[in-house]
Amino acid sequence: MNKSTPKIYRTTNWSSYNRALINRGNIAIWFDPATQWYAPSKGKQGRNQT
Template identity: 95%
Template sequence: MSRGNIAIWFDPATQWYAPSKGKQGRNQIYSDAAIQCCLMIKSLFRLSLRMVTGFVQSLIKLCG
């Protein structure tokens, strides 16, 4: 038994960055799917939003 290991699988087809809409104003950086994923991890592990941001950034960095 491996204690302390977490396996999180991301679908490679998931679009993490939002496509440009061509409208005025600031473009959305992350897609709705990425935001929903972060909010799910936030509620699952009971983390603050700042902690989830760092956690997900490290996961994405590990995935390449």
């Protein structure tokens, strides 16, 4: 039995490929100041338990 040879994939658009590699881990989060939520102070030390 002959094994079929694996297909060889070649990158043809290197500029797009490199840009995709750079942006792969880029996560942009935008916060609107009008929708911010502030927890009321309870007078206790430590972080807020929300």
